Amino acid sequence: MKSVEQHVSDILAVVSRPEPIELDLLRAHGTVLAEPVAAEVALPPFDNSAMDGYAVRAADVAAATPQSPVTLPVVADIPAGDSSVSAIPAGCCARIMTGAPLPAGADAVVPVEWTDGGVATVSVRRAAEPGNAIRRAGSDVVKGAEVLSPGVRIGPAEIAVLAAVGRRSVSVYPRPRVVVLATGEELVEPGQPIGPGQIWESNSFMLTTAAIEAGCEGYRYGFVGDSPHEVLATVKDALAHADLVITSGGVSMGAYDVVKQVLQRLGTVRFEKVAVQPGMPQGYGTVGENRVPVITLPGNPVSAYVSFHLFVLPALRKMSGLPQEQLPSVRARLLAPVVSSPRGRRSYLRAVLDYDAAGGDVAYTALPAGKQGSHQLSGLAEANALVVVPEQVTELPVGSVVEALQLPRR
Numbered sequence: 001m002k003s004v005e006q007h008v009s010d011i012l013a014v015v016s017r018p019e020p021i022e023l024d025l026l027r028a029h030g031t032v033l034a035e036p037v038a039a040e041v042a043l044p045p046f047d048n049s050a051m052d053g054y055a056v057r058a059a060d061v062a063a064a065t066p067q068s069p070v071t072l073p074v075v076a077d078i079p080a081g082d083s084s085v086s087a088i089p090a091g092c093c094a095r096i097m098t099g100a101p102l103p104a105g106a107d108a109v110v111p112v113e114w115t116d117g118g119v120a121t122v123s124v125r126r127a128a129e130p131g132n133a134i135r136r137a138g139s140d141v142v143k144g145a146e147v148l149s150p151g152v153r154i155g156p157a158e159i160a161v162l163a164a165v166g167r168r169s170v171s172v173y174p175r176p177r178v179v180v181l182a183t184g185e186e187l188v189e190p191g192q193p194i195g196p197g198q199i200w201e202s203n204s205f206m207l208t209t210a211a212i213e214a215g216c217e218g219y220r221y222g223f224v225g226d227s228p229h230e231v232l233a234t235v236k237d238a239l240a241h242a243d244l245v246i247t248s249g250g251v252s253m254g255a256y257d258v259v260k261q262v263l264q265r266l267g268t269v270r271f272e273k274v275a276v277q278p279g280m281p282q283g284y285g286t287v288g289e290n291r292v293p294v295i296t297l298p299g300n301p302v303s304a305y306v307s308f309h310l311f312v313l314p315a316l317r318k319m320s321g322l323p324q325e326q327l328p329s330v331r332a333r334l335l336a337p338v339v340s341s342p343r344g345r346r347s348y349l350r351a352v353l354d355y356d357a358a359g360g361d362v363a364y365t366a367l368p369a370g371k372q373g374s375h376q377l378s379g380l381a382e383a384n385a386l387v388v389v390p391e392q393v394t395e396l397p398v399g400s401v402v403e404a405l406q407l408p409r410r
């Protein structure tokens with residue numbers, strides 16, 4: 001059987017990073033930066049006041065105390081955005097607001113709280129050191145400095161930095177368009193009644209939203225039955241709208257495993273068994289003239305969920321322009337035993353991971369969900385981690401130290 005690592009690297013070989021596009025700042029939110037961004041001007045661009053108060057020469061107020069305040073004439077009023085006051089004479093001051101340009105001649109700002117707040121003259125009760133409450137030009141970013149590197153995901157903080165250096169648009173990798181198609185004759189749309197032998201379809205909803213949470217454009221194509229003709233037509237249609245097609249179901253050994261039947265004939269899609277539990281039957285490849293990548297996941301809902309995190313996320317990272325990165329991994333102490341794990345396959349158990357302040361060098365506990373079957377969705381929602389049981393290990397006692405992969409936070 002193929003290793004998890006080999007399958008990830010095979011999938012990465014069939015997906016590629018797209019050409020960058022230029023997007024308006026707000027539309028760039030959630031995409032990945034494709035260019036280094038430098039500050040064309042220093043930030044702040046000019047010396048300015050950090051407080052509402054009075055721009056003074058520090059020497060003029062050096063003797064000020066509550067008992068013997070210093071009184072200065074107020075010769076100007078400088079709101080933020082007003083650069084008309086270029087200088088103040090010695091022995092005078094200007095009322096100044098936070099963010100307003102510091103006039104030449106001033107070397108300190110006295111906060112209004114240290115004064116009587118006067119408008120024509122002001123009485124200063126406390127001395128200010130030179131530089132007090134002044135934000136110097138370039139004290140945030142010097143001119144020409146790189147403020148963002150390519151490969152970062154653009155969140156609100158990055159948007160703030162981009163806007164603050166004056167960028168209205170930015171070069172980013174387009175969000176991958178991920179089309180999700182489920183298969184299975186037994187499936188029924190949620191909201192509709194189910195009959196004997198039927199279940200409500202859940203995988204396409206899960207996979208579409210997981211792709212969206214991973215920063216992609218997710219499109220749910222819904223589901224099709226087990227007719228090869230219908231699957232073929234739907235896959236062909238999906239290709240026109242997709243940078244990646246994800247299917248669920250129909251990849252195992254069943255007589256009606258239609259994804260396997262159809263895609264095996266349609267391109268370079270390979271179907272293999274990966275040494276993993278859940279998620280053993282897997283497929284990947286490219287389809288159609290444009291060689292659109294396809295990843296075929298097993299239909300069991302837990303298998304599809306775990307497979308998404310192990311095999312699809314790395315592909316989405318690459319297609320999004322992100323560097324490769326594993327799910328964050330911590331060591332955790334098991335709160336319940338692992339009674340049976342298949343020899344020769346690496347198990348990923350859904351578990352609740354908790355920080356354990358008393359744990360010493362093992363700072364987490366992990367409680368595997370009681371129901372670990374590939375069809376048992378009930379433990380999935382509360383699980384925040386996957387406990388890794390290595391291929392050669394078949395059971396683990398309580399207290400064993402294991403590796404736990406943290407699932408993306410919701």
Ligand SMILES: Nc1nc2c(c(=O)[nH]1)N[C@H]1C(S)=C(S)[C@@H](COP(=O)(O)OP(=O)(O)OC[C@H]3O[C@@H](n4cnc5c(N)ncnc54)[C@H](O)[C@@H]3O)O[C@H]1N2
Pocket residue numbers: 182183184186187199200201202203204223248249250251252253254257278279280281297298299300301303374375
């Ligand atoms: N003889 C063998 N049988 C099976 C093997 C095997 O190696 N030999 N592998 C088993 C494993 S492991 C898995 S995983 C499943 C994968 O099967 P398929 O990918 O072909 O999936 P289906 O047969 O279509 O469905 C499996 C299961 O999941 C339910 N399902 C499917 N799609 C959805 C959906 N969109 N939403 C909710 N539930 C879904 C489906 O009803 C089945 O119960 O094969 C094993 N068999």
Ligand code: MOO
Pocket residue numbers: 276277278279280281298300303374
């Ligand atoms: O490998 Mo299957 O994914 O157990 O259910």
